[in-house]
Amino acid sequence: MTVVQTPNTFRAGADENGHFGIFGGRYVAETLMPLILEVEKAYNAAKADPKFQADIKSYNVHYAGRPSAFYFAERLTQHLGGAKIYFKREELNHTGSHKINNCLGQILLALRMGKKRIIAETGAGQHGVATATVCARFGLKCVVYMGTKDIERQKPNVFRMKLLGAEVFPVEKGTGTLKDAMNEALRDWVANVDTTYYCIGTAAGPHPYPTMVRDFQSVIGDEVREQLQEAEGRLPDSVVACIGGGSNAIGLFHPFLDDASVKIIGVEAAGRGIPTGAHAASLTGGQPGVLHGNRTYLLQDKNGQIQDAHSISAGLDYPGIGPEHAWLNDVKRVQYVSATDDEALEAFQICSKLEGIIPALESAHAIAHVLKIAPPLPKDHLMVVCMSGRGDKDVFAIADALGTKM
Amino acid sequence: MSRITKRFDALKAQGRSGLVTFVTAGDPDMATFQKILNGLPAAGADVIEVGVPFSDPMADGPAIQLSSQRALKHDIGLKDIFASVAAFRKIDADTPIVLMGYYNPIYRYGGDAFAKEAVAAGADGVIIVDLPPEEAGELLPALNKHGLHMIFLTAPTSSDARLPAILNNASGFVYYVAVAGVTGTKSAEEDSVKQAMKRLRAHTKLPIAVGFGIKTPAQAKTISALCDAAVVGSAIVEVVAQSSQKNGTAPDAVAADVHRFVKDLAAGVR
Numbered sequence: 126m127t128v129v130q131t132p133n134t135f136r137a138g139a140d141e142n143g144h145f146g147i148f149g150g151r152y153v154a155e156t157l158m159p160l161i162l163e164v165e166k167a168y169n170a171a172k173a174d175p176k177f178q179a180d181i182k183s184y185n186v187h188y189a190g191r192p193s194a195f196y197f198a199e200r201l202t203q204h205l206g207g208a209k210i211y212f213k214r215e216e217l218n219h220t221g222s223h224k225i226n227n228c229l230g231q232i233l234l235a236l237r238m239g240k241k242r243i244i245a246e247t248g249a250g251q252h253g254v255a256t257a258t259v260c261a262r263f264g265l266k267c268v269v270y271m272g273t274k275d276i277e278r279q280k281p282n283v284f285r286m287k288l289l290g291a292e293v294f295p296v297e298k299g300t301g302t303l304k305d306a307m308n309e310a311l312r313d314w315v316a317n318v319d320t321t322y323y324c325i326g327t328a329a330g331p332h333p334y335p336t337m338v339r340d341f342q343s344v345i346g347d348e349v350r351e352q353l354q355e356a357e358g359r360l361p362d363s364v365v366a367c368i369g370g371g372s373n374a375i376g377l378f379h380p381f382l383d384d385a386s387v388k389i390i391g392v393e394a395a396g397r398g399i400p401t402g403a404h405a406a407s408l409t410g411g412q413p414g415v416l417h418g419n420r421t422y423l424l425q426d427k428n429g430q431i432q433d434a435h436s437i438s439a440g441l442d443y444p445g446i447g448p449e450h451a452w453l454n455d456v457k458r459v460q461y462v463s464a465t466d467d468e469a470l471e472a473f474q475i476c477s478k479l480e481g482i483i484p485a486l487e488s489a490h491a492i493a494h495v496l497k498i499a500p501p502l503p504k505d506h507l508m509v510v511c512m513s514g515r516g517d518k519d520v521f522a523i524a525d526a527l528g529t530k531m
Numbered sequence: 532m533s534r535i536t537k538r539f540d541a542l543k544a545q546g547r548s549g550l551v552t553f554v555t556a557g558d559p560d561m562a563t564f565q566k567i568l569n570g571l572p573a574a575g576a577d578v579i580e581v582g583v584p585f586s587d588p589m590a591d592g593p594a595i596q597l598s599s600q601r602a603l604k605h606d607i608g609l610k611d612i613f614a615s616v617a618a619f620r621k622i623d624a625d626t627p628i629v630l631m632g633y634y635n636p637i638y639r640y641g642g643d644a645f646a647k648e649a650v651a652a653g654a655d656g657v658i659i660v661d662l663p664p665e666e667a668g669e670l671l672p673a674l675n676k677h678g679l680h681m682i683f684l685t686a687p688t689s690s691d692a693r694l695p696a697i698l699n700n701a702s703g704f705v706y707y708v709a710v711a712g713v714t715g716t717k718s719a720e721e722d723s724v725k726q727a728m729k730r731l732r733a734h735t736k737l738p739i740a741v742g743f744g745i746k747t748p749a750q751a752k753t754i755s756a757l758c759d760a761a762v763v764g765s766a767i768v769e770v771v772a773q774s775s776q777k778n779g780t781a782p783d784a785v786a787a788d789v790h791r792f793v794k795d796l797a798a799g800v801r
Contacts, residue, residue, distance in 0.1 A: 151663065151665050151666060155663055155683070155685060155689060155697070156708055159688045159689060298596065311590075312713045415633075415634045417587075417589070420638075425635065427639070429637070429638065
């Protein structure tokens with residue numbers, strides 16, 4: 126019988142080779158390998174440098190607007206009649222999502238490394254906008270790869286990136302979504318190794334990216350811990366976040382991994398429903414495999430070809446997931462569930478009407494799960510949901526889905 | 532002695548460099564691919580790389596990306612590729628075949644089954660673009676057990692400090708990626724390849740093949756003079772694309788066009 130060993134801590138990964146259990150690693154072409162080792166070395170040095178940490182802190186406060194608000198969702202709580210629900214308001218950050226946390230960290234690192242050109246991939250455009258924003262702030266050249274399908278459904282963000290001075294490269298290949306944008310960004314990097322820094326938007330990719338992105342996003346969970354302590358004098362009973370690659374989720378989860386009393390729930394995108402095959406839930410519907418520099422759960426066919434994901438939310442429309450989530454799933458520390466397009470659409474409307482907060486379609490997946498689990502829970506159950514982004518970018522797509530003419 | 536070692540020894544004895552040709556398995560379809568493959572030795576290929584198509588070929592330029600897509604329309608898997616290699620072996624016992632692709636299809640197949648069946652079919656080596664030495668430890672025992680050469684890539688970015696780690700487990704030959712970039716875009720430059728060969732020779736006695744950025748017979752001539760073999764991929768795959776567009780599903784005509792181009796390349800390295 127195989128026994129899954131419970132580690133002494135869930136917060137120690139990745140190991141020195143970038144592995145979380147069997148997941149993670151550095152599966153890249155030799156041309157990129159020395160660059161990735163260079164990023165790792167530079168990041169380790171920066172992490173240990175008080176000046177770097179102080180710079181991040183200062184830009185987080187004065188530029189991004191941290192700490193982000195912590196809000197008791199009173200009417201949603203009353204409506205559901207169960208758990209007491211708090212929102213971590215990452216959508217109030219500069220640029221409208223949690224993505225700025227990571228971009229500030231990585232671009233300050235790129236500056237330390239002397240890089241002049243930043244490339245990024247984007248799905249919903251939130252990471253693209255955040256990257257373009259920070260590049261504008263520091264006078265760096267910015268190139269964003271974005272799938273043509275995503276460009277179509279996230280037009281406001283495309284225009285925003287251009288206003289900020291970034292070049293947006295449409296990627297037609299494959300399904301024209303996030304995975305294809307990432308392939309193209311990797312191709313750019315391999316051809317421009319000397320000048321370019323690749324600012325990956327989620328907690329995935331080759332080591333050290335999953336660890337580094339997690340570190341920059343952990344400010345979310347660290348603040349929640351303090352803010353809830355102040356509001357309620359204790360730890361949450363549960364924390365909930367949506368997951369595409371999983372950067373807002375790992376940022377919320379990581380500080381609580383060793384608090385056994387905290388139930389941790391990640392919500393993947395079930396698209397039109399897992400049985401239809403048209404979804405983006407790689408933990409529920411995928412198998413371990415290797416893509417984009419790491420081993421993780423992937424949607425793939427019997428031959429190991431990567432399958433197209435589907436989600437109404439461009440930011441969750443990815444056939445993989447960050448490797449640390451893959452590991453947390455296997456060691457059973459985090460419970461991974463899913464919400465369909467329709468459930469997210471309903472949650473989107475309920476949240477807008479009850480709380481006066483228009484959530485990103487991505488975050489609406491987390492709320493959709495809250496709608497399912499909160500009602501039967503006791504009133505003193507403290508539940509924190511990450512409002513990872515704001516929904517202004519989605520209003521055209523939502524109007525379409527609801528058959529409304531704008 | 533393996534087919535790869537024998538072939539490079541023979542080339543040395545003839546006092547010339549070799550031509551390594553890359554074609555994607557199943558492109559544009561399995562029957563045409565088989566015709567192309569079977570005629571490559573007669574056209575002048577000394578070593579054949581058979582591309583294992585992948586949905587997300589991150590290190591490849593447009594030509595090989597498109598060829599993968601054409602092949603994947605027919606749902607090509609490793610089993611089909613092994614069958615094709617076995618059919619080739621019935622008519623050619625000597626020309627080495629190296630499978631080249633990305634790790635996920637092999638990982639999904641299972642490393643041991645992959646190595647065992649590849650060798651049984653008559654393949655001699657494997658190049659896995661996204662499996663650097665840091666991660667190759669999980670596959671090497673299976674390859675060694677069944678006798679499949681692991682051919683590692685070296686690149687302009689590989690430092691001298693890194694080379695021993697790459698070359699320690701390399702066998703068959705060493706592949707030098709001549710340009711920092713994806714396949715089929717930039718051109719390999721004589722001076723930088725010359726410098727790189729000096730660096731690599733200091734670390735390995737294995738034959739060195741140079742690829743990425745060799746498109747014409749003239750380039751093949753120049754680069755092959757500096758190393759043990761020149762690899763041409765994208766340019767051949769483009770002939771497959773153009774010819775199959777022109778000739779439709781006419782395997783003989785497409786194969787003839789490809790073989791004509793390979794003959795020109797072979798004349799360049801001779």
